[in-house]
Amino acid sequence: MLLTPEVLTLSILNVLFVIFATIAFVLSVKIYLNWDMNSTNQKQYQLEKYSFLNAIVIKYIFFIKIPLFLFFIFTLDKISNILTGAMCSAGVIDATEYGTYLIVLKILNLYLFAYWLKLHQQDKKDEKQLYTKLKFGIYIALYLFFMVEIALEGIMFYSIDINKLVSCCSSIYSSSSTSAISTIFSLNTKILLSIFYGNFFLIIIFYFFKNRYLFALSNIIFIVTALITLIAFFGTYIYELPSHHCPLCFLKSEYNYIGYLIYLLLFIGTFYGLSVALLKKSRKNYKISLIFNSLYVILLSLIIIVYYIKNGVLL
Amino acid sequence: MSSKINIYLVEYAINSLLRQKHKTFFITIILTILIFLLSSVFLITNSIKHELNATLKSLPEIIVQKSKAGRHYDIDIDMADNLLNITGVKSAIPRVWGYYYFYNSKTNFSIVGIDEYEEQYKDTLEKIATTLDFSKDSMLIGKGVNRIMSKNYYKEYFNFIKPDGSIKKMEISGVFSADTELESNDMIVMSINNAREIFDMPSAHATDIVVKIPNVDEIATIAQKIKQQYPDTKVITKDDLKISYQNIFNYKSGLFLALFIISLFTFFIIIYDKLSGLSSEEKREVGVLKAIGWRVEDVLKAKFYEGFIVSFFAYLLGLLLSFAFVYIFQAPLLKNIFIGYSELKPSFELPFVFDIQTLALIFFLSVPIYIAATIIPSWRSATLEADEVIR
Structure with missing residues (x-):
């Protein structure tokens, strides 16, 4: 069990989140069941008041969650100093069986919360508040996801054994290991790269066609291809080391925290891409998505180019 | 993601804070003191840890x-x-x-x-x-x-x-x-x-x-070999020492943090209470605002700005004070908690260590918690009915 100041801080905030999210959950259920825009009785007015509270609580949780996610990764990095064998957060995530699920769930929840906020924004613009019932219905599901995440986080920190030897990221992400990840490395880099750039090209084409579903679909695929190529190819250029494939080490200060920029660009770009399909399509969302996705591609390509200029060879 | 920052609302929030001088002053002072204490402890542990790790480097493997x-x-x-x-x-x-x-x-x-x-x-x-x-x-x-x-x-x-x-x-x-x-x-x-x-x-x-041992990678294997050859020995590697140092300091600052939670919780309740008790004047103010066309969101936003300005100001002030306290005045009294009382207590200087993570840690323990305490009271005042309050 771990009780470093960082873990304590995360726990305190989690407790706070649970309290507020539960309040919002109870109110959401009420609103979802009884919402009637045409009614003029006392109950409906009260529900409308509650909807404001709900919205602000969810907004609060989301806006704290974003920096807190970075802090969470930071914390994992720090814990990796205590665990034997761990060099970066990958080792800590791998230390328990819950780590991987937790990270996936955390990222998923970020997307879901962001989607909720977008929906909320649309709802506020609409004078009939068409989405109100929908958005609180979605929040009910979101609440369950969120609670699972917090529970998992608690369990993970509770079950980390300081004395147990954990794997280092270079062994988890090595081509010789027999995990699912290692199958990535058996793929041809040329094919991978052409898929990655081809995918990006598709996004540009769909941008001009303004087909919302195809645009969103290509964005979903882009998340996958971007992550795979990041692990298999681009990461090695950040480390300037052909054998190191860890997608978490470049979050450390040794690499100027470049990972935070990379993941942020990818998150914003793909999120806006998805929101095109899930919400009303707007020119702005298309544009933001395209700009951030392009920045992501440009940044990674630049790393390769700079490496090539400096060293004259490719890895 | 949300709409842009409204400068006029910020201005209104600042003016509103200045109008309620005593309340703002009181809250800011308490929050500053809390943050000051917390960050001082973390700065001291960071410095001592830094010093110890420097010592550790010169130790044998x-x-x-x-x-x-x-x-x-x-x-x-x-x-x-x-x-x-x-x-x-x-x-x-x-x-x-x-x-x-x-x-x-x-x-x-x-x-x-x-x-x-x-x-x-x-x-x-x-x-x-x-x-x-x-x-x-x-x-x-x-x-x-x-x-x-x-x-x-x-x-x-x-x-x-x-x-x-x-x-x-x-x-x-x-x-x-x-x-x-x-x-x-x-x-x-x-x-x-x-x-x-x-x-x-x-x-x-x-x-x-x-x-x-010149090669760091061989330490673990050699330690094992020694242990096998001489079962009656205790083999301590540099890493063992490093981990136990880190654990000691995590424990000490963790203990402090655990105590700190109590005061934080008390503070949470004070703020909640302080903001819930709206004076008739404040109620009137909200009523007038709504009567002239402010939406609930606008009032909420203004209240949020107030909360953020107060807590962030207190955060910066507390941090600044503790930097001065720890690195300029060498943390009198507080330092003793960590190095203990002894006649031979080393009178060492705390080296300056700047760690973004600590700043983030203190931030998460102060600003979000303060804002959380303001959510429900400000929602209450924002949803007051204009006609009822002004009447």
């Missing part, structure tokens, strides 16, 4: 101790030669050191014996070895030791009482200041034979053996 019935015993010198046979070991040096209890001031001096011709296991000792006169019964002492000895009128020499009751007179030939005062303050360096005499240790024995 492996220390081999003999243990019997769970207690530390003197080790055979012959073992050092055998350890040298293990591949990867650069040197194995037996050390003679220990504590000498000085009854008059109730303190422990650490006595370190060094050999004139042997390689020293620490760079600082290397320098000292060249200045120490091995032909005479003389010793070099740390600053703290010097202070205590001269207080007890031992200005030129010191009488050690040996285990058999006889007296060993040692001349003080100088005072040294090593790079890190934390380790050298209570140290006495003398020749290895004199140290053996004071401790009454046979010449074939030593306190422990330090093993130097």
